[in-house]
Each structure stands twice: as C-alpha cells, then as structure tokens.
Amino acid sequence: MKVLHVCSFYRPLGGAEKLLFNVLDLLEQNGVENVIVAPELGSNGPTGLRKEYFVEFLEFPFSRSALYATLFRNWGLMKVLRDILKLERPDVIHLHNQQNPFVYLACLLSGVPMVRNVHDPRLYCPTNWRLLPDKSLCPHAFGRACLSNGCVKPTLPDTRQLLMTIFNRRLSFMNTTLIIESQESYAMALQNGYRAEQLCLIPNCTPLLPLQKEMEAKARHGNTGQNTLLFVGRASYEKGLHFLLNALPKVRNDFKLFILTAGDYYQQQIAPLVQKLGLASRVEVRFDTNYQETATFYSAADVVIVPSIWFETFCLIGIEAYSHLTPVVATRTGGIKDWCVDGETGFLVDIFDEDALARRIDDLLDDPSMRKEFGMNGYRRVQELYTDKIYFQRLHALYEKAAHNGKSHSYRLPGLARRAV
Amino acid sequence: MLKVKLARLPEASVQRILILRTARMPQIQWTLEQLHAQYPSAGYAVLGTQLQNNVLFDGMRKFEVQSTWLKPAGLRKFERDIRNQHFDLVVMVLNGDGATGYEDVSRIMKKIPAQLKLVSGYSRRWYLWNHSAFSSGSFPRRWFCTVLEYLLFPFVHAYMFAKSSKPAYMPSGQERRAPGYER
Numbered sequence A: 001m002k003v004l005h006v007c008s009f010y011r012p013l014g015g016a017e018k019l020l021f022n023v024l025d026l027l028e029q030n031g032v033e034n035v036i037v038a039p040e041l042g043s044n045g046p047t048g049l050r051k052e053y054f055v056e057f058l059e060f061p062f063s064r065s066a067l068y069a070t071l072f073r074n075w076g077l078m079k080v081l082r083d084i085l086k087l088e089r090p091d092v093i094h095l096h097n098q099q100n101p102f103v104y105l106a107c108l109l110s111g112v113p114m115v116r117n118v119h120d121p122r123l124y125c126p127t128n129w130r131l132l133p134d135k136s137l138c139p140h141a142f143g144r145a146c147l148s149n150g151c152v153k154p155t156l157p158d159t160r161q162l163l164m165t166i167f168n169r170r171l172s173f174m175n176t177t178l179i180i181e182s183q184e185s186y187a188m189a190l191q192n193g194y195r196a197e198q199l200c201l202i203p204n205c206t207p208l209l210p211l212q213k214e215m216e217a218k219a220r221h222g223n224t225g226q227n228t229l230l231f232v233g234r235a236s237y238e239k240g241l242h243f244l245l246n247a248l249p250k251v252r253n254d255f256k257l258f259i260l261t262a263g264d265y266y267q268q269q270i271a272p273l274v275q276k277l278g279l280a281s282r283v284e285v286r287f288d289t290n291y292q293e294t295a296t297f298y299s300a301a302d303v304v305i306v307p308s309i310w311f312e313t314f315c316l317i318g319i320e321a322y323s324h325l326t327p328v329v330a331t332r333t334g335g336i337k338d339w340c341v342d343g344e345t346g347f348l349v350d351i352f353d354e355d356a357l358a359r360r361i362d363d364l365l366d367d368p369s370m371r372k373e374f375g376m377n378g379y380r381r382v383q384e385l386y387t388d389k390i391y392f393q394r395l396h397a398l399y400e401k402a403a404h405n406g407k408s409h410s411y412r413l414p415g416l417a418r419r420a421v
Numbered sequence B: 001m002l003k004v005k006l007a008r009l010p011e012a013s014v015q016r017i018l019i020l021r022t023a024r025m026p027q028i029q030w031t032l033e034q035l036h037a038q039y040p041s042a043g044y045a046v047l048g049t050q051l052q053n054n055v056l057f058d059g060m061r062k063f064e065v066q067s068t069w070l071k072p073a074g075l076r077k078f079e080r081d082i083r084n085q086h087f088d089l090v091v092m093v094l095n096g097d098g099a100t101g102y103e104d105v106s107r108i109m110k111k112i113p114a115q116l117k118l119v120s121g122y123s124r125r126w127y128l129w130n131h132s133a134f135s136s137g138s139f140p141r142r143w144f145c146t147v148l149e150y151l152l153f154p155f156v157h158a159y160m161f162a163k164s165s166k167p168a169y170m171p172s173g174q175e176r177r178a179p180g181y182e183r
Helices: A015-029 A067-088 A101-110 A156-171 A183-191 A211-222 A241-250 A265-276 A291-300 A316-323 A354-366 A368-385 A388-412 B025-038 B072-085 B103-111 B139-162
Strands: A002-007 A033-039 A051-055 A092-096 A114-117 A176-180 A199-201 A228-232 A256-261 A283-287 A303-306 A328-331 A346-349 B016-021 B043-048 B061-064 B089-093 B116-120 B126-128
Touching: A002 A015, A002 A067, A015 A033, A015 A316, A015 A388, A033 A067, A051 A067, A067 A101, A067 B139, A092 A101, A092 A388, A101 A156, A114 A388, A156 B139, A176 A183, A176 A388, A183 A199, A211 A291, A211 A368, A228 A291, A228 A316, A241 A256, A241 A265, A241 A354, A256 A265, A256 A291, A265 A283, A291 A316, A303 A316, A303 A354, A316 A328, A316 A368, A328 A354, A346 A354, A354 A368, B016 B025, B016 B072, B016 B103, B025 B089, B025 B116, B043 B072, B061 B072, B072 B103, B089 B103
Parallel strands: A002 A033, A002 A092, A033 A051, A092 A114, A114 A176, A176 A199, A228 A256, A228 A303, A256 A283, A303 A328, A328 A346, B016 B043, B016 B089, B043 B061, B089 B116
Antiparallel strands: B116 B126
C-alpha cells in the first residue's frame, strides 16, 4: 500500500508532528510505502528516509492576502500537487494538520480516498481554538453565533478567513474519513454536521519502553532533591500557562516548575507574568528541547501539569507523562478526560479553578506513595489503550477500508471525480 | 520569486539599519548576528508588532505597530519619522524562502527610502529585495478580483447569518468564564 502524506510541518515541533513521525516509522516498519508532501522551508529538510516532495507553501495566509494573490498562487500549488499525485498514484492520501482548502481540492480532484487528522477545531471554527472573544470555551456550532459573538468581525481579513473556513469545511464532507482523537472531539464533529460514518475515533499513541527500564530511568533522574513540576507545550493562551502561573502562588509546598516550550510566546506573554507574580526563582524555562531531553524531564518530574483551557482534541503530553511513570494534574476539558482518570492516574480540575489546581498539586507533592501509584496506573493505561501497536492496527484498518471503499464514495463528486488522474 | 541571491552581505558604508520584524525570533536573531558581523558600527531600529519584553531589540529604536500584522497602514504613524532617519539599509525577514504572504510587507519596503534593501530568507540566505517577487498579476486582474472580493463579502456574512449555531455543546466543568488574564 502507498500513502501520500500532506503535512504543513515536517520537523519536530509539537504533539501533532511527534505523532506524524511516530506514524511514519510505524507504517514503514509494517511495509507501507510513505510519500511526503511538505512546504519548502529551511527547517523542513529532506530526511532521506522516504520519498519527499517540497513545495513552496501549503498553509496560505488567507487573511493577509488579496483574492487575486490567493487564487493565483494556490492555482500554481494545485497544479504541482496534481503532478505529484499523477506520478505517485497513492492508494490513500493522509492530510496531517493541513488547512488550505486548495490543497484539499487538488486531492479531491484526484479521486483518491482521503483520511484527515483533526488535531483542532479549525474545520469548523474561524478562530481556530473554539474560544470566545473573552477566551471562554465556545458552546456553539459553526454558524451565526460566530458573527453574533464577535468571533468574526465585519473586516476584510476576518471575512477572507471565514470564506476559506466555509470552503474548507464544505470540502471536508466529501470523500474523506476524519480521524478523531477523543470522544469530546467526536461529539463536537457531530455537533458541526459531520456524519458518524465519516468519523473514525483513533486516540493518539506514544512509544512505550518496558516497565523495568522506565522504573530505572525514574530512579535515576527522579532524585532531584526538590519538588519538580513540569509543563510541556506552547506558551500560548489556550495551553493555560496563565492559569497555571496564577495558581502557583497558592501552592503550599516548595517547588521548581520547569517549562519546556518553543516559539516567541514565552518571551512576549509569559516572562513578564512570571516576574509580576514573583515566581522568577521558582520557574525555569528551556527552549526547543529535543524529544530525548524531554523524556528525561518527564522521568525527573514529580507532577506533570496540563492546564489547557480549550477543547483539547487529545493532548499527547498526558500519555507521555504516564509512559514515564509520572502522574498528571490536568483540566477537565476535551480529550484530556479520555486518558486522565480522576483519582487513579492523576487529578482533574475545572478550567480556571486556581484553588483546585493548587490543592491538587499539593495533594500529589505531599504524598510520594500516591504519586508512585498514580504513575504506575498511568503506565498501565497507556499499555492498554495508547501503544503504537494498537494505533497502527487501527490506522491500517482505516487505510484499507478507505482504499477499498474510496472509489465508490466518489459519486459524491461526480463532476470532479471524472477528472481524476 | 526572489531571484537575486547574495553570496554574502554587500560591502557598503552602512550606519543606520531598519529591520522589519516579520518572522520568528530565531530567524531575526540570525539576521541580526549577520548584520552585526558585517556592519559592526551600525545603529539599529526595528519596525513591527510585539517588540516589548524582548532582549533582541534592547538598545534599538522601536517603531511598534499595535495591529496583528505589519501592513502599510501601520507604517503611516511612523512614516515621517522613519524617512527622517535616512536609513542606509532596510531588511525584511521571511519565515520561508518563498514570497508568499509578504506582499503587504513588501509594500512597506517600497515606501521606505534606503540605498540598500535586502531580504533575509528562512534557510540562511540573503536576497536583493524587489517588489515584483512579492506581488503578482496585472493591474486590471487585481482590480477585478478586489471588486469581486468586496461584492462577495456580504454573501459570506449572509450565509453565516442564515446558518443556525445549534445545538450547543458544553459539558459540565467546562462552562466557567475566563477570568481575564493579561494577554
């Protein structure tokens, strides 16, 4: 079987990219041929591991571009994609973290069945994160509430973005199976008009080392002589660092918080807040740590904190922490509720409840035996539900089904499918 | 496309440099290091968004734009001031090596007088700036599309207004309002 992967980022970046590289390795180990289409960026270099095509761009800045530039440049991109598809003739196209409707259209015109990862609500939310202007969670489906709540303003850039969201959303109903990562994400897809038969729930996975090895690593790295808290991820608002930092002064125990992050957000938004809250001596930030270093931090941490304040579609951080025997305190939102069992593998707190977050951190810091028990429970949960072996079986079954049924689905696009390569 | 690639930064008498902050920090940092090495005595200024709380811009004259993106309208407030500075070199920094999405920034480059205008690409490359690399199409075509865009917009909003946002979805424990953290 040959799968063509279209991805906007083809380098270690966030959880979605980590999953992508895990999946590519898994597929290749099991005899699936992968072909990559990624943007031509300095950081998206060829790996030499598989066939790779680099095109000028995949994500297009629609809100900043006039209609002419949008049409002209994306028309060129569609022609390039058409040629690649004609040459490669994949059985399935897999779209990863890809939001350009013209890319979608080029893939649809090929008639090849598609599967698409849904890592966030961008298919049906013009703000990307399903947050209202005051940054509370949005309960509404895609529609007039986007206007009445002020998420889309009657300005040129907002309307351009909205137009592309409508276009992208319409296309996503055609000849595509959506890979949904969590039950809440599934419910929100149904709320937004997707049919159950188009959705496939495949939770994310993480590689898992044998328990003995993980216990040794935990013993080796875990004796830091201080209470170590860990946050991993973007420092952007929806990931909840503001919430966590505002809760930290309420924590009774002494602690050191390590923040592993990347990008400009930290310097611009978080560093001033750390100073303001008087946490400078208790917070240490590391930028652009690689996956290996991050694994060491997971082993060394006493508690991993996932304070997200949006509908997390899954959040890989949690199961990564569990795979290193570390318990998690997380917010009760989105896919987090699937992997975090309150009182068994960690604690769940309501979003923006600073007192509860501080209390639960203290509960775990006070009781080393509880941390150990929760960490072990977490490891077992990953072993049962989130290993790469389980993921591969589900994904491969989906590819087989899509490749088998895909052609019969093209009746939904009679005019377009006839022009298939 | 950007055609004139430079092997290294030009040797010229450069005393005043203006950077357009239009890429992520690692790229800006690399650009500044290159410029410092080539023009050690030059003074720097920066134009763009989110310039505060950033050590990279310490000691520079800051022209901070408050809107989300750097656009020609954002330049208006500083235009006279920038002209009076008589910059020798203006640099725009890209997030990729393609020109896609930088048309507005290129318009700003066009408006700022300087003897040398350069582009710093993502994969550690320097190019000579030219506006045609960033804009495409003849004037009538662009004009036609712009008119079409304005005509289309009421229909986009009408479509959204006609579309119901029901049913609502909000599990318990997630309905708390945001407390208004500083952003």
